[in-house]
Amino acid sequence: MTALSSNTKYYKETYNLFKQCTKNEDRQDLANKVIEEASSTTTDTSSITRACSREFEQLLPHVTTSSILSSFFDRLTQDHLDELIRDRSASFVLEKLLSYLPKVLSSEHQQIHLSFDRLFQCICENFDDYIQETGTSHIIASTISFLHPLIPSSDTNEYESLVDGGRTMKNYFQLPNDWNVMDKLREIKKLIKKDSTHNELVYATLLRTCGYVDEKLYIKLVNHLCEKYYSTITVEHLVDKCSSFLFEVLLEFPSEQRNNILYPLVYDHIDEIYLHPIGNFFLQHLLLTLNEKEILEKIYQLLIQDERFDKLVHEGQIRLLITLIRVCERFSCHYEELINKLKTTIHCTKDDTNEFIPCLLKLRAENQETQFITKEGSLVVQALLRADKIDSSTRQSFLSLTGEQISSIACHPSGSHLLCQLILKSNLWPFLRQKNFYGKLNQVYTKMACDKAACWFVTQLWKSANTIEQKLEMAKSMAKDFQSLRSHTYARFIAYEMNLTAFCSRPDQWKRSIDIVLKKHALLDDLNDDDDNGQKKKKKKKKN
Numbered sequence: 001m002t003a004l005s006s007n008t009k010y011y012k013e014t015y016n017l018f019k020q021c022t023k024n025e026d027r028q029d030l031a032n033k034v035i036e037e038a039s040s041t042t043t044d045t046s047s048i049t050r051a052c053s054r055e056f057e058q059l060l061p062h063v064t065t066s067s068i069l070s071s072f073f074d075r076l077t078q079d080h081l082d083e084l085i086r087d088r089s090a091s092f093v094l095e096k097l098l099s100y101l102p103k104v105l106s107s108e109h110q111q112i113h114l115s116f117d118r119l120f121q122c123i124c125e126n127f128d129d130y131i132q133e134t135g136t137s138h139i140i141a142s143t144i145s146f147l148h149p150l151i152p153s154s155d156t157n158e159y160e161s162l163v164d165g166g167r168t169m170k171n172y173f174q175l176p177n178d179w180n181v182m183d184k185l186r187e188i189k190k191l192i193k194k195d196s197t198h199n200e201l202v203y204a205t206l207l208r209t210c211g212y213v214d215e216k217l218y219i220k221l222v223n224h225l226c227e228k229y230y231s232t233i234t235v236e237h238l239v240d241k242c243s244s245f246l247f248e249v250l251l252e253f254p255s256e257q258r259n260n261i262l263y264p265l266v267y268d269h270i271d272e273i274y275l276h277p278i279g280n281f282f283l284q285h286l287l288l289t290l291n292e293k294e295i296l297e298k299i300y301q302l303l304i305q306d307e308r309f310d311k312l313v314h315e316g317q318i319r320l321l322i323t324l325i326r327v328c329e330r331f332s333c334h335y336e337e338l339i340n341k342l343k344t345t346i347h348c349t350k351d352d353t354n355e356f357i358p359c360l361l362k363l364r365a366e367n368q369e370t371q372f373i374t375k376e377g378s379l380v381v382q383a384l385l386r387a388d389k390i391d392s393s394t395r396q397s398f399l400s401l402t403g404e405q406i407s408s409i410a411c412h413p414s415g416s417h418l419l420c421q422l423i424l425k426s427n428l429w430p431f432l433r434q435k436n437f438y439g440k441l442n443q444v445y446t447k448m449a450c451d452k453a454a455c456w457f458v459t460q461l462w463k464s465a466n467t468i469e470q471k472l473e474m475a476k477s478m479a480k481d482f483q484s485l486r487s488h489t490y491a492r493f494i495a496y497e498m499n500l501t502a503f504c505s506r507p508d509q510w511k512r513s514i515d516i517v518l519k520k521h522a523l524l525d526d527l528n529d530d531d532d533n534g535q536k537k538k539k540k541k542k543k544n
Helices: 003-020 024-038 045-051 053-062 066-076 081-086 088-125 134-145 158-164 181-194 200-213 215-228 243-250 256-268 279-288 293-303 306-314 318-330 335-345 350-361 375-385 392-400 403-410 413-425 429-433 445-449 454-464 468-479 482-486 491-498 500-505 507-543
Strands: none
Touching: 003 024, 003 045, 003 053, 024 045, 024 053, 024 066, 045 053, 045 066, 045 081, 045 088, 053 088, 066 088, 081 088, 081 134, 088 134, 088 181, 134 200, 158 318, 158 375, 181 200, 181 215, 200 215, 200 243, 243 256, 243 279, 256 279, 256 293, 279 293, 279 318, 293 306, 293 318, 306 318, 306 335, 318 335, 318 375, 335 350, 335 392, 350 375, 350 392, 375 392, 375 413, 392 429, 403 413, 403 445, 403 454, 413 429, 413 454, 445 454, 445 468, 445 482, 445 491, 454 468, 454 491, 468 482, 468 491, 468 500, 468 507, 482 491, 482 500, 491 500, 500 507
């Protein structure tokens, strides 16, 4: 057995062990050790990465040590870099690594800078070859994007980004002057102009990076793009799989083409765009990048028409509906009117406001009688719950939910996530918590604690209870079934978290200890509020 095949076997067996880890800490420790071993000077890092690309691709997101990520990047760019980039599978590892490196740039700046310069040089030397293939062109795009590096958020997934609706600003790392960002962008621009291959991904990435870094260079690139490839922009370009990605970038930054061509095209061809499998993504991006309320007003008036809105709710991409809801709320553009229109479309009349949330949760259900909640309905409700000011229909309907209804929602995986998000991220929760929300669940705590999905909601309820009365209500209800709870697969963890053993044997002592913890939390909250108020006052003074 050769040394390479022996090492390959070691990494593949270690990855199988990684998949068996149940704790996140164990996964992180093992991922750190594996990538650190692969980055050592005694290892042929490039060859091992090509042989174990799938394993490394799965391990990288779990690496937590900054120096290990930068060392791995350093080793990959030292030897046989061209071979690595041309390898379809290994190039995915390098692409993923480039997306994680921005979060460690502040601590590993020098080593990453040297490694990146080697990568950039390799890209420039082989540009004509790389731009023609899918895998290698992705490396060109990732290299360009790294010149304005996006710092990845630790708690963001595609659904969180969707429900957030563009409210949370993206965080970028500002590269120092010695990176010569502008020189590198101009070099890529020259290479693109010389090459006859039109690669939309590479051009779009260069456009976006220039849009953030240099407005003049961005405008020059847009003009060159339109003169050479898109002298006449049509709606077909906006719904094309390749070119739409490029025109989405044009929506992000001011230009004559955006204001005078793209926006009017959308107004005139809304029916060809909003239900199209590609065009709807373009429209979503347009909504998320808007800075002017009057543009939103025009699109809103087009989409709110009865037949269009009915199709959007029942047939269109649910992502577009959610984005429209979040953007209208953010701009205060007919938000209450939009919610009332949604109520009417799902056949929930003004007299049945209490049924708004139960009806909405069944959105697109195959069987309205038996299916209590759908993934689509859950996502739309989450979007409503993220509003700064919760609309009256959502607030009233949540307030009127019975304990059995809440339990039925919690016992569905999508519903459990929805209720946890209600507690963790919605401004509606403090209002509901004061309105006997804990009391109405007295008969269903045990049922939820024993359910695989609902147990997460019960845990969040316990952590969120901020009065001794709320804690007592939960403890008294669940203490009746203590013996069955303590031996149940899921409920035993909640029983341990609540310390039900102490409550059943020494209730007065349990109550005193809980009361002390609540007072400590209240004191910390007051201190945090004072800090926040102090920072706000400082900002006001600076403005004045």
